[in-house]
Amino acid sequence: MGEIILVVDDERAMVSMIRDALEDEGYQVLTAYDGESVWDLLNRKPDLILLDIMMPGLDGIQVCRWIRDSVSCPILFLSARREVEDRIEGLAVGGDDYITKPFSLEELVARVAAHLRRELRSPDQEKTVLRFGRLLIDLKACEVRYGDRLIPMTAKEFEVIRFLAMHTGQVFSREQIYEGVWGFGEGSDATVTEHIKKIRAKLGAVDPVTTYISTVWGIGYRWEKNDGPQALSATVYHPGTLDSRAERTGVPGIVGGLFFHLDATVSAGQLLRGKNPVDPSMGGSGRGCPPRPGDASPAGRDRSP
Template sequence: MGEKILIADDEKDILSFLKDSLLEENYVVMEASNGEEAIQKAKSQPDLILLDIMMPHKDGLEVCREIRNMVHCPIIFLTAKETEQDKIQGFAAGGDDFVTKPFSIIELKARIKAHLRREKRKASQGKSRLIFDDLIIDLTEKTVYCKNQPVLFTKKEFHIIELLSMHCGQVFSKEQIYEKIWGYDAVGDASGIAEHIKKIRQKLTAAGVVKNHIATVWGVGYRWEKI
């Protein structure tokens, strides 16, 4: 049985077309026609979600924010518009990629496969933990602990922590962070990285982490510090 993909879109023609196209690739397909239904279907832990931004009841951004701490799979936004502000909001909500309507089904399938391959590579990595005083980063569980209590991060937030902490002291520019986490084949830019860093810092502080492990190197980027 293939990977499980949730498609959330209120346009019946697009929903049907995407379902048929993905069934041809032997994926298991679930459907949702509005935001509330998408949230309920996401509880079944799909391997990837195609999420339309403009939907009734709750739009794709609201849905993404609500499910991001519940699911860790890639989320690809389907959108009729793709401005820089849309991308910033989408990445901040926890999205991984954008595909603009009308889209090429061949390109969309390629993006889906690329994201799923990336997830398999990450899952195959050996068990390891990074420890910084009271802060523990479990690379296998994809979880951060402060004083043995889990701190909830979105998938992208955790991958930023993972990248920086595994290369302690090394400075990464916003562009490097974006390319390493979103991938070279992603459509977008690094403009949302600062917002992700801000949220990571806020969550760590709220969890009781006193030290600021993510240092800003002005004009260059960010680095992880043991302190």
């Protein structure tokens, strides 16, 4: 077994009893006593969340609204509220079940097991939200949030974030980022530098501690892991960018002047045709989001060394 269950309730005695019952069944149990503590524990990727509604500060309904887009696991509400309207509200905000207090521990454990079995039968769904600590990147809505705070980004700024975050831990040169977001054509790689500068400023305004985009001197930029998902993709190195560190990693081949390392999902032909490894249907143009105010048209592109 060994699935991870997150129990959130301000009643410590209740949490203790639930934890003991679940651990007796072989589950790993994480505990929180207020809504504000949930975010840090989400990095442990719980398989199911037991969430009390009536808590001081952020109540269970608010917490569910807050985290539902970033977690796909079942959320089971625990509450002393027994009215039909309360049950409907809990299910409407994203809850998968509603258990009223007092309840039998045997029934609670049985419901937990039933929801986990249902998850095993459900086909995996494509992730539309990337989470790096408290930073959320909604690929479908083209939005970046820190907790419940929306960080305004232009369309091109978001596409730069999408390109890097979907390839967490991989290093891309300015030219590779330009071609992945703006596509092939006339333009300046300095456009990438300016966009990254603005992105860093906006992220730093809400989270001055975490480094999301780091500079790899002599090569380019990398999106740091920060407890977020790591997407499998292609790592591409332009001629002249390989140093001793890159050589030690073992680059398996050269195609058309590009040093490359590929996984099964991206072909060399896609790279040479300028296909965007984030979304092949976009053809590398970075048109996943509609234009927004502040997107500048890049000037004549300098391809000199």
